Amino acid sequence: MRLLVTGMLVLLSFPALADEKPRAPGRAAPAAKEPARDDALGRPDYLSDLARQILRRRMERHGRDMLHLMSGVVLLRRDVVRTLAQELAKEPRITRPLPDSRDELNAALPERFFVLQDELRERAKGLDEAAKNGNDAALAESFGRLTQTCVSCHSAFLAPKTTEK
Numbered sequence: 001m002r003l004l005v006t007g008m009l010v011l012l013s014f015p016a017l018a019d020e021k022p023r024a025p026g027r028a029a030p031a032a033k034e035p036a037r038d039d040a041l042g043r044p045d046y047l048s049d050l051a052r053q054i055l056r057r058r059m060e061r062h063g064r065d066m067l068h069l070m071s072g073v074v075l076l077r078r079d080v081v082r083t084l085a086q087e088l089a090k091e092p093r094i095t096r097p098l099p100d101s102r103d104e105l106n107a108a109l110p111e112r113f114f115v116l117q118d119e120l121r122e123r124a125k126g127l128d129e130a131a132k133n134g135n136d137a138a139l140a141e142s143f144g145r146l147t148q149t150c151v152s153c154h155s156a157f158l159a160p161k162t163t164e165k
């Protein structure tokens with residue numbers, strides 16, 4: 001699973017590279033600062049240890065599903081894609097905290113997390129739909145859109161952990 005995450009992080013670094021402007025000759029390199037990020041992917045944020053622990057199991061499953069989903073899409077195994085996409089879409093969501101809630105996990109998560117969680121569900125449904133309709137272009141595109149959501153959420157919440165190492 002680490003491999004998948006590393007792969008995603010490698011992908012993430014491309015927009016940052018593209019943003020780099022050519023430097024005028026003779027000028028010193030700018031001092032190293034925070035790694036550049038594509039704004040569309042949001043800023044990194046920190047999650048509590050509790051939130052991460054609870055999320056980890058769910059994410060390990062996502063990682064496994066994703067590999068099967070990818071080969072399903074690439075090899076046009078629409079029934080495999082449909083099953084996995086439906087599972088992703090049906091997954092119980094972590095609910096937003098109620099105003100007087102004492103639920104520590106929910107309260108520990110920022111709003112953006114919930115937005116991306118909803119987006120994941122919508123895009124999994126889109127992928128299922130594309131597989132159902134037998135439209136291969138839509139299949140490829142909707143898989144790409146689903147993957148974008150994984151990357152967006154990791155970009156916002158996973159980055160602090162990977163920079164620790």
Ligand code: HEC
Pocket residue numbers: 001002004005047052053055056059060062063064066113114116117120146147149150151153154157158161
């Ligand atoms: C709503 C936010 C969110 C979405 C959407 C999301 N993830 Fe994650 N994911 C996380 C967070 C937060 C972690 C870090 C958990 C931790 O600290 O271990 C994580 C970690 C992971 C890990 C690493 C688990 C490990 O072994 O430590 C994998 C694999 C993973 N995600 C796969 C996926 C895939 C595949 C998708 C898309 C289908 C996805 N995730 C979508 C938030 C998200």
